[in-house]
Amino acid sequence: MDHKIAIVWFRQDLRLHDNEALTAAIKASDAILPVYVFDERVFKSQTQFGFPKTGAHRLAFVLESVADLREQLRKKGADLIVRVGKPEEVLFDLARRVGSFAVFCNRERTSEEVQVQDALEKNLWSIGQEIKYNRGKMLYYTSDLPFPVSQTPDVFTQFRKEVEKFVRVREPLPVPDAIAFPFITFEPGTLPEMSDFGWDKYTKSPKAALLFEGGETKGLERLKHYLWDTDKVKTYKLTRNELLGADYSSKFSPWLAQGCLSPKQIYHELKKYEAARGGNESTYWLFFELLWRDYFRLIGKKYGCRIFQKGGIQGVANKSWTDDRDKLFAWVLGETGIPFIDANMKELRDTGFMSNRGRQNVASFLVKDLKVNWQMGAEYFESALIDYDPCSNYGNWNYVAGVGNDPRENRYFNILSQAKRYDPDGAFVRHWLPELAALPSEMVHQPDQLSKSQQEKWQVVPGKNYPKALVSSRKWAS
Ligand SMILES: Cc1cc2nc3c(=O)[nH]c(=O)nc-3n(C[C@H](O)[C@H](O)[C@H](O)COP(=O)(O)OP(=O)(O)OC[C@H]3O[C@@H](n4cnc5c(N)ncnc54)[C@H](O)[C@@H]3O)c2cc1C
Numbered sequence: 053m054d055h056k057i058a059i060v061w062f063r064q065d066l067r068l069h070d071n072e073a074l075t076a077a078i079k080a081s082d083a084i085l086p087v088y089v090f091d092e093r094v095f096k097s098q099t100q101f102g103f104p105k106t107g108a109h110r111l112a113f114v115l116e117s118v119a120d121l122r123e124q125l126r127k128k129g130a131d132l133i134v135r136v137g138k139p140e141e142v143l144f145d146l147a148r149r150v151g152s153f154a155v156f157c158n159r160e161r162t163s164e165e166v167q168v169q170d171a172l173e174k175n176l177w178s179i180g181q182e183i184k185y186n187r188g189k190m191l192y193y194t195s196d197l198p199f200p201v202s203q204t205p206d207v208f209t210q211f212r213k214e215v216e217k218f219v220r221v222r223e224p225l226p227v228p229d230a231i232a233f234p235f236i237t238f239e240p241g242t243l244p245e246m247s248d249f250g251w252d253k254y255t256k257s258p259k260a261a262l263l264f265e266g267g268e269t270k271g272l273e274r275l276k277h278y279l280w281d282t283d284k285v286k287t288y289k290l291t292r293n294e295l296l297g298a299d300y301s302s303k304f305s306p307w308l309a310q311g312c313l314s315p316k317q318i319y320h321e322l323k324k325y326e327a328a329r330g331g332n333e334s335t336y337w338l339f340f341e342l343l344w345r346d347y348f349r350l351i352g353k354k355y356g357c358r359i360f361q362k363g364g365i366q367g368v369a370n371k372s373w374t375d376d377r378d379k380l381f382a383w384v385l386g387e388t389g390i391p392f393i394d395a396n397m398k399e400l401r402d403t404g405f406m407s408n409r410g411r412q413n414v415a416s417f418l419v420k421d422l423k424v425n426w427q428m429g430a431e432y433f434e435s436a437l438i439d440y441d442p443c444s445n446y447g448n449w450n451y452v453a454g455v456g457n458d459p460r461e462n463r464y465f466n467i468l469s470q471a472k473r474y475d476p477d478g479a480f481v482r483h484w485l486p487e488l489a490a491l492p493s494e495m496v497h498q499p500d501q502l503s504k505s506q507q508e509k510w511q512v513v514p515g516k517n518y519p520k521a522l523v524s525s526r527k528w529a530s
Pocket residue numbers: 292301302303304305306308309338341342344345348406407408409411412415433437439440441442444445446448449452
């Protein structure tokens with residue numbers, strides 16, 4: 053009897069629930085070999101401007117997620133083969149050794165990921181095998197949309213109106229009951245550690261909004277927490293612009309980025325919640341934000357590599373942008389002398405997370421006030437974010453830099469008024485910049501404007517114990 057073995061290549065879909073590749077592979081085969089490869093180009097290399105391609109916070113999150121995936125697979129009678137290397141070589145080798153008939157995976161659409169899947173496909177063809185592609189990133193299936201991907205509306209509102217009322221979000225696929233695993237004569241492989249990728253002594257900051265832990269189990273727990281356990285989703289629209297604490301926003305993003313949570317699962321849980329406890333503007337708004345995620349993915353598909361290029365979707369780079377590394381690193385290190393920027397950047401560095409409000413402000417400041425090439429900022433985010441996702445990151449940066457398809461031209465953030473509005477008493481700034489703790493609320497966002505006597509009184513001296521401002525805060529005061 054033919055014993056059909058399928059390989060399931062887990063990528064940014066580290067879950068058993070609603071996993072189309074896994075479900076399809078189980079259906080098509082007698083046994084499956086689940087595999088995860090830590091791609092050395094992703095976890096060991098550097099970006100163009102010299103940042104680690106994957107920073108420590110995201111690496112820790114991925115390691116936890118892979119460990120959880122292995123545990124979940126073992127509970128179902130299978131295992132997870134774990135390797136470090138190049139997926140196109142590792143999977144090819146495994147396919148040859150186990151005599152599989154195909155590799156199943158959820159298709160990626162951004163250039164680096166596509167190159168890897170194309171290279172694997174080519175290798176597999178040489179042994180009469182192929183990749184069977186599935187999908188699993190979005191709320192919507194592109195085939196259900198009322199327009200072809202290449203005709204995705206360029207304005208978000210138009211996209212939203214065309215989909216939200218008319219396109220059904222399909223039900224998530226169930227977790228498989230059992231998974232048949234083939235007989236293998238090689239080691240499943242031990243999980244690597246942070247030090248295998250050059251990171252020593254990693255600890256999570258106790259100052260973090262949330263101690264993110266990777267994996268499907270923790271992702272589903274977070275979903276339950278935000279909806280059923282605390283009803284925080286009911287006030288989401290009112291709190292989502294806050295800056296401190298675990299629950300002002302859902303914090304689903306790292307789990308979504310690694311695919312530990314499926315957006316369809318979130319959507320249907322939200323619908324169940326609304327049916328049981330009532331919906332309101334806030335419950336709708338969480339769905340609205342998930343639509344942004346789909347939208348940027350579609351824009352990424354529509355415009356391909358353009359989202360990564362300096363001229364962005366529009367193809368027009370601003371001539372005043374420079375690759376000024378001094379300014380870039382002042383920004384990265386949270387040493388610009390503008391507390392609202394520095395506090396947000398310290399949060400990112402220490403935890404891998406930053407609120408959406410923070411991200412908009414620091415990105416605008418880098419591009420519009422410091423006039424630094426937005427790609428440098430986007431690359432730093434790529435390195436540092438725990439929830440980095442190519443389409444969401446580069447799509448948002450395109451928007452902020454003014455090279456995307458934002459219908460509002462020249463969107464500019466007045467950093468001082470944003471700081472005063474969203475951090476009125478300076479609690480967020482003091483949390484991340486204890487050196488400014490003594491300043492009263494009315495001065496905490498403008499230490500560059502302290503008089504000599506005020507500097508002495510509160511012991512804050514720009515240039516001594518806090519950086520001199522790269523941009524005078526008076527710029528925004530009028
Ligand atoms: C310059 C910049 C870079 C960004 N880079 C990323 C990134 O790499 N990865 C990422 O997931 N998000 C990115 N975002 C979007 C947004 O800031 C985060 O998704 C959000 O802050 C995550 O927190 P949350 O899960 O609590 O979000 P919530 O406010 O609870 O929103 C729920 C979910 O909706 C989605 N979402 C919300 N806002 C956006 C948005 N503007 N664009 C796309 N999806 C959104 C996310 O999946 C999020 O988890 C970026 C925003 C900016 C301005």
